[in-house]
Amino acid sequence: MGVILREFSFKLNGQPVSVKAPPAYTLLETLRYVIRLTGTKDGCSSGDCGACTVLLDGRAVHSCLTLISHVQGREVVTVEGVDPKIVKAYASEGAVQCGYCIPGLVVATAALLREHPKPSTEEVREMLKGNLCRCTGYVKIVKAVEAAAGV
Amino acid sequence: MRSLADVDVLSPASVDEALEILHQKAGGIKIVAGGTDLIVQMKHRIIGKTDLLNIYMLDELRYIRLENGSVRVGGLTDFATIHKSPVVRTAAPVLAEAASTIGSVQILNKASIAGNIVNASPAADSLPALYVLEADLHLRSKASSRTVPIRDFYKGYKKLDMRPDELLVEVSFKQVGDGYLGKFFKHGLRQGDAIAVVNGAVLLKWDASSKAVSEARIALGAVAPTVVRAEKAEAILVGSRLEETAIVNASRAVQESISPIDDVRGSAAYRREMSTNYVYMTLRMLAEMVRK
Amino acid sequence: MTVEARWVGREIARRDALEKASGKTKFASDMVPDNLLWVATLRSKHPHARILKIDVSKAAKMPGVVGVFTHRDVPNNRYGVFFKDRPVLCDDRVRYIGDPVALVAAESREEAEEAVDEILVEYEPLPVVSDPLKALDPASFKIHENGNVCRATRITFGDVEKALQDCKAVVENTYRTMPQIHAYLETEAGVSYIDDKGRITVVAGGQSPYRDHHEIVSTLNLPADKVRVVIPNVGGAFGGKDDISVQIHLALVTWKTGRPARLVWSREESTISGTKRHSSIVKMKTGASADGKLTANYVEIVYDTGAYAALGPAVLDVAIETCNGPYKIPNIDVRAWLAYTNNMVASAFRGFGAPQVHFAMEQQVDQLAEELGFDPLEFRLLNCVRKGDYGVFRNKLVGSVGISKCLETLKNHRLWRERASLKDVRTYPWVKRGVGVAAAMKGYTLGALPDKGSVGLELRLDGGFTVKGSFTEIGQGVVQAVSQLAAELLKTSIDKIEVVFADTAETPDTSVTSASRQLFLAGNALRDAVNKMLERIGRGVEMVCGRPVAEVHLSEGYVQTSSGIRIPLTEVAETLERAGLGRSVVGVFDVPRVEPIPGSLEIPHLFYMFGAALAVVEVNVLTGVVSVNELVAVADVGRAINPQTLTGQLEGAAAQGIGYALLEDVKISEGRLLTTNLSTYLIPSIKDVPEIEAIAVEDHEDSGPFGAKGIGEIGIIPVAPAIANAIYDAVRKRPFTAPMTPERVYWLVKKQD
Numbered sequence A: 001m002g003v004i005l006r007e008f009s010f011k012l013n014g015q016p017v018s019v020k021a022p023p024a025y026t027l028l029e030t031l032r033y034v035i036r037l038t039g040t041k042d043g044c045s046s047g048d049c050g051a052c053t054v055l056l057d058g059r060a061v062h063s064c065l066t067l068i069s070h071v072q073g074r075e076v077v078t079v080e081g082v083d084p085k086i087v088k089a090y091a092s093e094g095a096v097q098c099g100y101c102i103p104g105l106v107v108a109t110a111a112l113l114r115e116h117p118k119p120s121t122e123e124v125r126e127m128l129k130g131n132l133c134r135c136t137g138y139v140k141i142v143k144a145v146e147a148a149a150g151v
Numbered sequence B: 001m002r003s004l005a006d007v008d009v010l011s012p013a014s015v016d017e018a019l020e021i022l023h024q025k026a027g028g029i030k031i032v033a034g035g036t037d038l039i040v041q042m043k044h045r046i047i048g049k050t051d052l053l054n055i056y057m058l059d060e061l062r063y064i065r066l067e068n069g070s071v072r073v074g075g076l077t078d079f080a081t082i083h084k085s086p087v088v089r090t091a092a093p094v095l096a097e098a099a100s101t102i103g104s105v106q107i108l109n110k111a112s113i114a115g116n117i118v119n120a121s122p123a124a125d126s127l128p129a130l131y132v133l134e135a136d137l138h139l140r141s142k143a144s145s146r147t148v149p150i151r152d153f154y155k156g157y158k159k160l161d162m163r164p165d166e167l168l169v170e171v172s173f174k175q176v177g178d179g180y181l182g183k184f185f186k187h188g189l190r191q192g193d194a195i196a197v198v199n200g201a202v203l204l205k206w207d208a209s210s211k212a213v214s215e216a217r218i219a220l221g222a223v224a225p226t227v228v229r230a231e232k233a234e235a236i237l238v239g240s241r242l243e244e245t246a247i248v249n250a251s252r253a254v255q256e257s258i259s260p261i262d263d264v265r266g267s268a269a270y271r272r273e274m275s276t277n278y279v280y281m282t283l284r285m286l287a288e289m290v291r292k
Numbered sequence C: 001m002t003v004e005a006r007w008v009g010r011e012i013a014r015r016d017a018l019e020k021a022s023g024k025t026k027f028a029s030d031m032v033p034d035n036l037l038w039v040a041t042l043r044s045k046h047p048h049a050r051i052l053k054i055d056v057s058k059a060a061k062m063p064g065v066v067g068v069f070t071h072r073d074v075p076n077n078r079y080g081v082f083f084k085d086r087p088v089l090c091d092d093r094v095r096y097i098g099d100p101v102a103l104v105a106a107e108s109r110e111e112a113e114e115a116v117d118e119i120l121v122e123y124e125p126l127p128v129v130s131d132p133l134k135a136l137d138p139a140s141f142k143i144h145e146n147g148n149v150c151r152a153t154r155i156t157f158g159d160v161e162k163a164l165q166d167c168k169a170v171v172e173n174t175y176r177t178m179p180q181i182h183a184y185l186e187t188e189a190g191v192s193y194i195d196d197k198g199r200i201t202v203v204a205g206g207q208s209p210y211r212d213h214h215e216i217v218s219t220l221n222l223p224a225d226k227v228r229v230v231i232p233n234v235g236g237a238f239g240g241k242d243d244i245s246v247q248i249h250l251a252l253v254t255w256k257t258g259r260p261a262r263l264v265w266s267r268e269e270s271t272i273s274g275t276k277r278h279s280s281i282v283k284m285k286t287g288a289s290a291d292g293k294l295t296a297n298y299v300e301i302v303y304d305t306g307a308y309a310a311l312g313p314a315v316l317d318v319a320i321e322t323c324n325g326p327y328k329i330p331n332i333d334v335r336a337w338l339a340y341t342n343n344m345v346a347s348a349f350r351g352f353g354a355p356q357v358h359f360a361m362e363q364q365v366d367q368l369a370e371e372l373g374f375d376p377l378e379f380r381l382l383n384c385v386r387k388g389d390y391g392v393f394r395n396k397l398v399g400s401v402g403i404s405k406c407l408e409t410l411k412n413h414r415l416w417r418e419r420a421s422l423k424d425v426r427t428y429p430w431v432k433r434g435v436g437v438a439a440a441m442k443g444y445t446l447g448a449l450p451d452k453g454s455v456g457l458e459l460r461l462d463g464g465f466t467v468k469g470s471f472t473e474i475g476q477g478v479v480q481a482v483s484q485l486a487a488e489l490l491k492t493s494i495d496k497i498e499v500v501f502a503d504t505a506e507t508p509d510t511s512v513t514s515a516s517r518q519l520f521l522a523g524n525a526l527r528d529a530v531n532k533m534l535e536r537i538g539r540g541v542e543m544v545c546g547r548p549v550a551e552v553h554l555s556e557g558y559v560q561t562s563s564g565i566r567i568p569l570t571e572v573a574e575t576l577e578r579a580g581l582g583r584s585v586v587g588v589f590d591v592p593r594v595e596p597i598p599g600s601l602e603i604p605h606l607f608y609m610f611g612a613a614l615a616v617v618e619v620n621v622l623t624g625v626v627s628v629n630e631l632v633a634v635a636d637v638g639r640a641i642n643p644q645t646l647t648g649q650l651e652g653a654a655a656q657g658i659g660y661a662l663l664e665d666v667k668i669s670e671g672r673l674l675t676t677n678l679s680t681y682l683i684p685s686i687k688d689v690p691e692i693e694a695i696a697v698e699d700h701e702d703s704g705p706f707g708a709k710g711i712g713e714i715g716i717i718p719v720a721p722a723i724a725n726a727i728y729d730a731v732r733k734r735p736f737t738a739p740m741t742p743e744r745v746y747w748l749v750k751k752q753d
């Protein structure tokens, strides 16, 4: 297999970066294996779990279904770059058990609060429906979002 | 799960450049838009590895415009944008409704309407809405440009009237006028996002003076190799006052238009029942709306 | 008799939460050591086949490939806790589609994957035995040398046949449940390397470092001190990481190549090759007298353990032990079979055999209550066991028994009292509402099996304490609970407590993290360690003061004697260090138990947990879709060490119960799994789970640390039967098969009309 490598430049958590990666690598693979930033998790690599959620130009997307070529010249925010108040809300509300799904949820929450600064429970459920958590039963996740939003 | 480290990706800066590449490499390259179907399929060996033509940055294909009573949607427009668009919400609420059910927020933000159409899954959620809107698809290649009504675009299961050098640049349909009522339905196996076991759209024209249906369009997905129009059912509804018998008869008549199969999400028999029952429930809800 | 406590019972945010939420925690799958080899697995393409030939020569020559390994590289190619029936890499046969045949280790992920495709295996397909009932037929094709009966037993007390004749009401039904997939968000993952002491070190998601260590050492024939197993924070387990997954394979690669290696299963590999909850067929004939007393239960249980036994024999025991529910029934006759098939391997999953039989029994109970004209909760209260009673196995219930408290809680709950008006709410004519309840029980500890655990405790030079145990942090919060217990027992602030966990080189064996008993065991061993530590500190004080002291007390970094002397712990630590007395002790707890009854492995337990659930559902009779509008989960927890982690456990278990009840449908066709990903195997999303109300009932357990008992599993057990009973209440048709998917419920409602 002839691995192809190209250079890509984009903004990662506010900082300009450029990486050499195969152009059909996903953003998830690039983050985890090339840049070695492992806060973004891989739960399925198929768009089904949301653990890999990042913000692309401010909108929540699956990094496992985003090519590094998609990202060229754009802005990416991972859990490492999200408002720490959201992270703290998840921790203090007891929403973290194994914690594997949580970075994705934290990022999805950032997108949610951007769209609905004071979300209703329905809005929370609608906007987080793609983020699966196997541990918590979601009760404390809803509470964490509400705490982060101050509602 | 296979690695795509040996796949090259070409990222043209304009539609013309993209068409030039397609012209030169026709057949040897695959278009990738949002990638939500394509990346999964290639990584899971459902389709073969080929180089990719990345059109994701072609913002000239992202727009929603209302012109001369027609709504024109650029092929790259994502479903989150379609769902929220005030134009779509007023000119084609049935599409706005369908758009909102396409996967999770993360999928909605990325999934393009052209990708949904060209991927040609019989369960694709925008298709029943586009069928009842009788949408036109605009295809461009380096040398030509043509328009195909959505019904004629699908020739069979994943068989399309599209050449490898063509790009789906726009979807358009007539704005639905006064008196039209539409509803989209989707039967997924979970309340979170799920692929449809059956989906569909109903668009009725209610004539207020005669208090009767003057036009009916019903499309169903995931129950045949392509989305189908339930013409027999439509005929029963036209002229009716949406009374219980008409609703029951019409919802039963959808059986004549469908040919479902068994798969991992449901049996053919269950899909048959769901087709009738969802059309029934939808018509009941629409009947309530007109009575209000 | 609750002890006044400062740290125990407090709702403190978990110490690991912030790091996890910010993405800083390194899970096994996040570890990418330098100079590593990427490992890929070749798996069987057939559910059942003879291996005629394995040719790796082409693969071995592929670019980047450092090694290709097969059974020929494994000195003792069988492992397993109860039966050594499972190959590390298949040799003569493959017995299910996920069976591993060969491993490739290469310089890159891509090269490893490519080379796997180049391994040639010649198979001779064998008949596929996919139906457990057919498998038990002596004439069926044998999957293992000794046939397909992995275990069979019968346990009977009293005279069921006669008792059934005397019953006023008898109900007889057959229930079926499908397998359930753990679907933890982190798949099976690990890395391996040679550590600075020359040990082959495996860092992988798991539940029992010492058991994994044992399996590596015994299959690869390595000296015990040459292997080390570390279990970092695990991205979910629920029993599914109790068995070996990547561990032996990783050790093999590092052993053979001397290089670090990484092996992470894809989601599809995880769903296929990870273990499952056993599918079940349970037949019950249950009788009660006119005055509402359960008098007899005849039960036949068949569990499908798939290709290998794994922990199946013990799971079957729990099924037998819990199939009569938390009730007094004088006459029981339970026959049980564990069948080998060519399906995916079944083993431990939260509830460990109890959810399947409860799905049956709790519906039996509802039917008897209805036939005899009893309120379902009253009927349960009339029959449930109480402390000091004798259980169905004539075992005296000496521990805490909180089932009546759980049931009373539901009886007084608003949703139960107002259920008639709740049911009257109408949205569309095709939507029906129903309310259902169910009770549950399960032993914690390993029952009659020997079970012993140790915990280390060190007084650090900075005056704080370090607790060391091989317990694993699989999300349940054991590290937090242990810190709270330690702070309480050592009368110090919680930030003075460090916890080192799950490393065979650093922590003593606290036994396996399963059966909901880790906190019970670690807590009790810790108490012993604290007593030993106090003695040790007393010695240190004597050295400082130069005279004997009778008794010492700890308080916020100081030690005090009864004569009023107060010395900082830092000074004591230094003194102990200088004198070479050692600052570490090991506490031990030997779990009390009784002898197993004949025909069982571990029945009965001395300690049981109890729970109950109430569900309000809506059934759309035109689609079969059931939604759970309300769910109340009650559990008897003995004592809540941390109410936040405790309710979290109950809520999470309840959500898994909803998935088990309604969504999680494993489809298998002739041994092939069709639902291999999270798009076809649907687990509950945030929209499928209502705002679960978790209620902890505290029925103090005298033997538990501060009265606490096991809680991890009980929450899932009553959910599916409560939902089944609610569906019945809504549509007056009884669902005998779980999961109660839309299609099943649709046909159920439609069929009998």
Ligand SMILES: Cc1cc2nc3c(=O)[nH]c(=O)nc-3n(C[C@H](O)[C@H](O)[C@H](O)COP(=O)(O)OP(=O)(O)OC[C@H]3O[C@@H](n4cnc5c(N)ncnc54)[C@H](O)[C@@H]3O)c2cc1C
Binding pocket: A046, A047, A048, B030, B031, B032, B033, B034, B035, B036, B037, B038, B039, B040, B075, B076, B101, B102, B103, B104, B107, B110, B111, B112, B113, B114, B115, B116, B117, B118, B119, B123, B124, B125, B126, B166, B167, B168, B169, B193, B194, B195, B196
């Ligand atoms: C987790 C998940 C959930 C999903 N849920 C749903 C759902 O609920 N409902 C639903 O309908 N779909 C769903 N999908 C499918 C998918 O998101 C949609 O079909 C989406 O609209 C595809 O758009 P895309 O831009 O991502 O297409 P891509 O994946 O980029 O492309 C899809 C196909 O279209 C071709 N193509 C794309 N753009 C063009 C163009 N302009 N001209 C010509 N050919 C083109 C590509 O070559 C490819 O063959 C889901 C997918 C995932 C992964």
Ligand code: FES
Binding pocket: A041, A042, A043, A044, A045, A046, A047, A048, A049, A050, A051, A052, A053, A062, A063, A064, A065
């Ligand atoms: S890893 Fe991207 S959605 Fe699961």
Ligand code: FES
Binding pocket: A095, A096, A097, A098, A099, A100, A101, A102, A132, A133, A134, A135, A136, C185, C235, C236, C475
């Ligand atoms: S906390 Fe474990 S998956 Fe969400």
